[in-house]
Amino acid sequence: MNSVGTNIQRQEAWDKVTGRAKYTDDDQITGTLHAKILTSPHAHAEIRSVDIRAASKVPGVKAILTGKDCAILCGDVIEDRPPLAAGKVRYFGEPVALVVAVSEREAMEAANRIAVKYKPLPVVASPSEAILGDAPLVHENLKKYKKAVQDVYPEPDTNIADRIKIRKGDMAKGWQESDVTVEASFQLPKSDHIAMETRAARAEIHPDGQVIITASSQAPFSVKKLLSKSFQLEEGKVTVKTPLVGGGFGGKVPVILEALAYLASKAVDGQAVRIANTREEDMVSAPGRLGLEAKIKLGATKDGYLKAAEMTYLVDTGAYTDIGPRLAKAIAVDCTGPYRIENVWCDAVCVYTNHPYATSFRGFGHTSYTFCVERALDQLAAALGTDPLELRMKNAIIPGDTTPTQVKVTSSSTGNLTACFERLGALIGWKEGARIDLGNGIVRAKGVSGFWKTSNSPTDAISGVLLTFNSDGSINLNSGVVECGPGMKTTLAQILAEKMKMDVSRIHVKLEVDTQVCPEHWKTVASLTTFMAGRAPLKAAEDLIEQVKSIAAVALKCPTEDLEVAEEKVFLKQDPTTYLEFKDLVHGYQYPGGESVGGQIMGRGSHIMSQLTTLDHETGRGKSGPAWAVGAQAVEVEFDTKDFSYRLVRAATVMDAGKVLNPKTSRGLITGGMSMGLGLGSREAFVYDGSGRVENTSLRTYKVLHIGEEPQYLVDFMETPQVDAPYGARGIAEDGIIGIPAALANALSTAARTELNQLPVTPESIWNAKTGGKL
Amino acid sequence: MFQVIGKSVISLEVNEEKRDVTIEPSDTLLHTLREQLGLTGAKPGCENGDCGACTVLVDGWPIKSCLMLTAEAVGHRITTVEGLKNAPIQAAFVENWGFQCGYCTSGFLMVCHALSQIHPDAEEIVMEEWLQANICRCTSYEEIRNAVNVILHCSDSP
Ligand code: FES
Numbered sequence: 001m002n003s004v005g006t007n008i009q010r011q012e013a014w015d016k017v018t019g020r021a022k023y024t025d026d027d028q029i030t031g032t033l034h035a036k037i038l039t040s041p042h043a044h045a046e047i048r049s050v051d052i053r054a055a056s057k058v059p060g061v062k063a064i065l066t067g068k069d070c071a072i073l074c075g076d077v078i079e080d081r082p083p084l085a086a087g088k089v090r091y092f093g094e095p096v097a098l099v100v101a102v103s104e105r106e107a108m109e110a111a112n113r114i115a116v117k118y119k120p121l122p123v124v125a126s127p128s129e130a131i132l133g134d135a136p137l138v139h140e141n142l143k144k145y146k147k148a149v150q151d152v153y154p155e156p157d158t159n160i161a162d163r164i165k166i167r168k169g170d171m172a173k174g175w176q177e178s179d180v181t182v183e184a185s186f187q188l189p190k191s192d193h194i195a196m197e198t199r200a201a202r203a204e205i206h207p208d209g210q211v212i213i214t215a216s217s218q219a220p221f222s223v224k225k226l227l228s229k230s231f232q233l234e235e236g237k238v239t240v241k242t243p244l245v246g247g248g249f250g251g252k253v254p255v256i257l258e259a260l261a262y263l264a265s266k267a268v269d270g271q272a273v274r275i276a277n278t279r280e281e282d283m284v285s286a287p288g289r290l291g292l293e294a295k296i297k298l299g300a301t302k303d304g305y306l307k308a309a310e311m312t313y314l315v316d317t318g319a320y321t322d323i324g325p326r327l328a329k330a331i332a333v334d335c336t337g338p339y340r341i342e343n344v345w346c347d348a349v350c351v352y353t354n355h356p357y358a359t360s361f362r363g364f365g366h367t368s369y370t371f372c373v374e375r376a377l378d379q380l381a382a383a384l385g386t387d388p389l390e391l392r393m394k395n396a397i398i399p400g401d402t403t404p405t406q407v408k409v410t411s412s413s414t415g416n417l418t419a420c421f422e423r424l425g426a427l428i429g430w431k432e433g434a435r436i437d438l439g440n441g442i443v444r445a446k447g448v449s450g451f452w453k454t455s456n457s458p459t460d461a462i463s464g465v466l467l468t469f470n471s472d473g474s475i476n477l478n479s480g481v482v483e484c485g486p487g488m489k490t491t492l493a494q495i496l497a498e499k500m501k502m503d504v505s506r507i508h509v510k511l512e513v514d515t516q517v518c519p520e521h522w523k524t525v526a527s528l529t530t531f532m533a534g535r536a537p538l539k540a541a542e543d544l545i546e547q548v549k550s551i552a553a554v555a556l557k558c559p560t561e562d563l564e565v566a567e568e569k570v571f572l573k574q575d576p577t578t579y580l581e582f583k584d585l586v587h588g589y590q591y592p593g594g595e596s597v598g599g600q601i602m603g604r605g606s607h608i609m610s611q612l613t614t615l616d617h618e619t620g621r622g623k624s625g626p627a628w629a630v631g632a633q634a635v636e637v638e639f640d641t642k643d644f645s646y647r648l649v650r651a652a653t654v655m656d657a658g659k660v661l662n663p664k665t666s667r668g669l670i671t672g673g674m675s676m677g678l679g680l681g682s683r684e685a686f687v688y689d690g691s692g693r694v695e696n697t698s699l700r701t702y703k704v705l706h707i708g709e710e711p712q713y714l715v716d717f718m719e720t721p722q723v724d725a726p727y728g729a730r731g732i733a734e735d736g737i738i739g740i741p742a743a744l745a746n747a748l749s750t751a752a753r754t755e756l757n758q759l760p761v762t763p764e765s766i767w768n769a770k771t772g773g774k775l
Numbered sequence: 776m777f778q779v780i781g782k783s784v785i786s787l788e789v790n791e792e793k794r795d796v797t798i799e800p801s802d803t804l805l806h807t808l809r810e811q812l813g814l815t816g817a818k819p820g821c822e823n824g825d826c827g828a829c830t831v832l833v834d835g836w837p838i839k840s841c842l843m844l845t846a847e848a849v850g851h852r853i854t855t856v857e858g859l860k861n862a863p864i865q866a867a868f869v870e871n872w873g874f875q876c877g878y879c880t881s882g883f884l885m886v887c888h889a890l891s892q893i894h895p896d897a898e899e900i901v902m903e904e905w906l907q908a909n910i911c912r913c914t915s916y917e918e919i920r921n922a923v924n925v926i927l928h929c930s931d932s933p
């Protein structure tokens with residue numbers, strides 16, 4: 001009875017095609033009050049005064065809160081963000097006031113009547129401006145802020161929130177050994193997650209102090225801890241519930257609306273209050289994807305071996321850090337891409353600007369630096385006169401090599417990248433040439449990219465699973481993993497079914513997370529769920545099996561080591577016809593005379609990350625994640641040399657998945673990531689006016705990929721097991737996105753015969769790069 | 776002509792049932808369906824006509840319920856995802872992994888279902904034109920394309 005490796009449909013599939021699936025804001029509870037935020041119209045301004053008199057008179061208004069009413073600062077890394085702006089606003093869209101009213105309409109009307117007087121301040125409009133000596137400061141009090149973690153190094157009286165340094169090998173030697181060097185600069189804009197469900201939360205405070213939060217969150221356990229810390233609540237009195245989540249992509253990790261909902265409820269004596277973002281609020285008021293500016297210099301021998309890399313990454317974290325320093329760390333940790341380079345100098349700097357702030361986004365920084373490195377590699381290949389795919393294969397990381405943070409890699413930890421490149425070349429037909437002239441000014445061109453990704457969890461992140469039996473012998477699986485799309489809970493059921501050798505349909509998964517009853521799962525992020533949460537059911541299954549066997553041994557009068565478990569039975573190894581069924585054991589065994597022994601059998605399993613370290617502050621040495629996902633990607637375009645327009649033709653990914661647990665789900669996760677990557681590569685970006693205000697805050701002006709624009713997708717997997725992962729499976733949920741913008745820009749650079757070092761690549765940006773903007 | 780002035784009770788035909796609802800003239804059909812009838816299959820993805828997550832059928836045609844006033848729906852036949860009773864597109868979405876988070880799914884199902892009723896032999900280009908009204912942020916559209924192709928052209932499959 002195999003579950004692993006087969007196409008098991010997600011547990012909640014039929015709920016999702018009948019409208020029965022419930023997301024946070026689908027519970028329409030009568031009597032719930034509604035909260036609405038008022039947001040800042042300026043990117044940087046002093047708040048001179050807030051007048052709520054007119055707003056308070058709007059019928060139905062129950063309470064109005066401003067920054068003065070909640071003088072606290074929040075942050076996962078640096079505590080720098082007030083839930084409502086106080087003193088000044090630091091980005092366009094920042095929440096300034098919160099109105100609670102009987103209806104949403106009244107709350108909106110009142111919010112519009114709050115009169116705020118601002119004095120605009122000079123705007124920090126890019127990370128490179130932010131680090132100049134005379135740049136205006138986004139946070140004057142940076143040195144006074146509390147750090148929520150030990151290993152972050154804000155630089156007082158600057159806009160620098162953190163700097164991660166990689167110093168590996170000997171740069172002088174590296175440059176000396178290099179016959180050819182290339183240098184290039186890159187710019188990547190901020191953009192948004194655009195999960196189809198906007199963020200929403202509901203809060204209620206009971207008279208005994210119990211706080212009940214329902215939230216569209218990827219991290220309900222963080223919500224619990226953060227609220228407890230920020231508002232001095234007893235942790236056990238905070239319960240966070242998360243039903244199905246309508247897409248997260250990292251955007252639903254930070255705790256934002258949950259805190260506002262709590263404050264709102266507190267202001268109305270604990271009554272239930274809901275708050276849900278409009279699309280516009282979700283795009284700019286809530287955090288989005290990081291921006292990046294980078295300078296890369298690569299050196300190689302004339303036969304194409306990489307010898308040195310010098311890289312500066314300026315991570316645009318926007319007005320607040322949220323997880324920005326960790327994004328900079330993730331970039332530093334894997335800064336070279338999956339290539340063997342012995343001499344590496346890298347500074348990854350997390351910089352404040354007056355842009356909407358950044359949080360985790362699918363790929364956690366990897367998509368951004370990969371764009372820079374892979375574009376630079378194509379420029380190096382051109383300088384060397386060598387084939388870009390060959391250059392990558394020559395330098396692909398292999399067991400025994402070390403990473404930028406000096407971790408020695410093994411085939412278990414990094415799989416087989418060379419095989420991925422080989423397979424990719426065959427899939428995409430690389431041999432037929434990277435640029436083919438089709439006549440009539442149309443060319444067809446291909447570009448490639450490698451990628452790798454490790455995780456950046458806390459070194460002590462945990463995950464657990466609890467199992468109980470129903471009296472028919474089927475199992476209930478309870479874990480704190482959030483179901484936000486990738487089908488993780490179904491994966492856990494598959495892992496458990498495989499281990500228990502039983503039918504996966506007999507495993508019932510609790511989809512909703514309730515922090516009071518579910519064992520903690522750190523956060524549903526970082527493609528770590530398979531690894532962390534996946535090891536927990538394996539241990540819980542062992543726990544169950546041991547208990548089932550010991551009670552069966554009593555009943556069957558045999559030693560436990562003679563027993564085996566499969567198909568909901570415990571049987572004698574030497575005689576499988578002697579068996580007991582789970583249903584007769586798991587709630588206690590009853591002898592024919594009625595006497596009972598045993599009891600309810602319950603399984604426990606938990607996992608804690610091990611062997612991870614923080615990075616050395618001077619050299620970056622250290623181990624950030626347990627293993628790397630690796631792969632190779634390609635994009636093929638048809639480009640019109642007359643007007644610089646293009647069409648996506650094919651996109652390919654070959655990834656070392658360790659083990660493909662569910663082929664259709666895995667393919668869907670990869671192609672879904674590729675689709676998002678093509679969006680980032682070809683169109684997605686915030687556009688600002690001259691004062692740092694985001695101009696495209698709707699899905700009409702901020703375009704994502706629609707059906708009919710997508711290429712044909714080619715996906716294949718290698719399976720080099722990660723030995724410490726469940727059934728050898730690496731996390732793959734984020735990875736489809738990582739190399740795609742790079743591969744697209746490489747294809748278009750080849751097609752247009754110009755270096756395209758900025759995203760997104762549009763016909764206009766190609767025209768600009770080719771002509772310098774001259775008609 | 777039908778007029779709604781101030782808070783009024785009106786009657787709608789939703790999923791083949793007559794339902795009375797209290798509305799303000801400015802209420803959108805999306806809000807009425809969700810808040811008064813508990814039909815939360817239609818989702819607010821943008822409330823600006825850009826994403827299609829709120830799509831329902833009005834007299835069999837896909838309409839973005841965030842752009843239609845409830846008052847305008849009087850006298851028309853409304854079908855929401857909850858009113859699809861084992862429509863072939865539902866199984867096709869399940870069998871083809873046509874969704875991940877599922878938030879866009881109701882909207883896509885309604886468009887696909889209407890397409891299969893109105894243009895059962897729709898060419899690829901027509902299908903794309905219809906489905907371009909909707910956004911899915913999780914899948915690559917490959918799965919949705921496969922699902923809708925299962926229910927189109929059923930007649931010419933052997
Ligand atoms: S909610 Fe109606 S189109 Fe987006």
Ligand code: FES
Pocket residue numbers: 196246247485873874875876877878879880910911912913914
């Ligand atoms: S399945 Fe998540 S948006 Fe389509």
